[in-house]
Amino acid sequence: MTAHRVAYVMNGFPRLSETFITHEIHQLERLGMDLRLYSVKRENEPHVHPVVAAIRAPLTYLPRASSLTGSHLMGWLADNLPAFGRAHVRVALRHPLRWAGALGTALRLAWAHRGRDAQGRLRLRKVFIKEFLQAGAVFLARRGRGGPRPAAAPYPARRPIAVGGAVPRAGAHGRRRAGCRPASPSGANR
Numbered sequence: 001m002t003a004h005r006v007a008y009v010m011n012g013f014p015r016l017s018e019t020f021i022t023h024e025i026h027q028l029e030r031l032g033m034d035l036r037l038y039s040v041k042r043e044n045e046p047h048v049h050p051v052v053a054a055i056r057a058p059l060t061y062l063p064r065a066s067s068l069t070g071s072h073l074m075g076w077l078a079d080n081l082p083a084f085g086r087a088h089v090r091v092a093l094r095h096p097l098r099w100a101g102a103l104g105t106a107l108r109l110a111w112a113h114r115g116r117d118a119q120g121r122l123r124l125r126k127v128f129i130k131e132f133l134q135a136g137a138v139f140l141a142r143r144g145r146g147g148p149r150p151a152a153a154p155y156p157a158r159r160p161i162a163v164g165g166a167v168p169r170a171g172a173h174g175r176r177r178a179g180c181r182p183a184s185p186s187g188a189n190r
Contacts, residue, residue, distance in 0.1 A: 005033070005034045005035075005036075006028065006033055006034070006035055006036075007035070007036040007037070007038060007138070007142070008021070008025060008035065008036070008037050008038065008057075009038045009040075009138055010037065010038065010039050010040070011039070011040050011041060012039055012040065012041040012042075012043040013037060013039040013043060013059060014043060014045070014048040014049070014052040015043050015045060015048070016045055016047055016048055016049055019049050019051075022049050022051050022052055022055070023051060025037070025055055025057065026051050026054055026055055029055065029056060029057060035057035036057060036058055036060070036141075036142070037055075037057050037058065037059040037060070038059075038060050038061075038062060038138050038141065039059060039060070039061050039062065040062050040134060041061075042061050060138075060141050062134050062137045062138065063083035063084060063137055064083065065080045065083065065084075065130055065133065065134065066079055066080055068126045068127060068130055071126075073124060073126050073129065076126065076130075077129075080130075080133065081133070084133040084134070084136055084137055087136040087137045087139070087140040088133070088136040090140055091136050091139050091140055099136075102132060102135065103132060105132075106128045106129055106131070106132035107128075107129070109125065109128040110124040110125045110126065110127075110128040110129055111124060112125075113125040113128070
């Protein structure tokens with residue numbers, strides 16, 4: 001019997017304030033689960049919970065992406081695409097329909113949750129496109145075809161397009177499979 005494989009995609013790890021998820025990861029490892037950890041941000045907290053030292057799962061940091069705040073989408077893409085482009089080319093070549101479906105989902109969500117700026121112009125919700133780029137990096141970081149499907153997104157489930165589930169499973173479907181409900185778009189980062 002093969003061990004269950006689960007990947008956690010987190011906004012930041014380790015964080016002292018996230019003791020619940022840290023304990024959950026540790027307990028799942030103790031139960032024999034094969035875990036992989038992916039963090040969107042590097043945390044530089046001076047103190048972390050002592051249980052972090054007992055966690056053996058490999059931790060992968062995603063390529064750094066600049067803030068979306070105050071940026072235009074095309075300028076942001078020009079600055080950040082080099083960090084994620086190679087991963088997306090490889091994923092698109094391996095799984096073209098899934099990749100295209102995930103891109104379509106990200107664009108649909110960006111349009112569906114658009115808003116207006118101070119001048120009244122329509123603005124896409126860029127966070128969905130940012131998370132699509134990050135999802136490609138997570139998908140490619142998996143170890144071969146037998147690697148875990150990134151399907152666990154710890155609370156608060158603010159990301160309607162599950163970062164880890166977007167590319168391999170085309171959109172928010174990955175979040176539902178993990179037992180998490182998509183959050184309202186008002187909770188997503190900009």
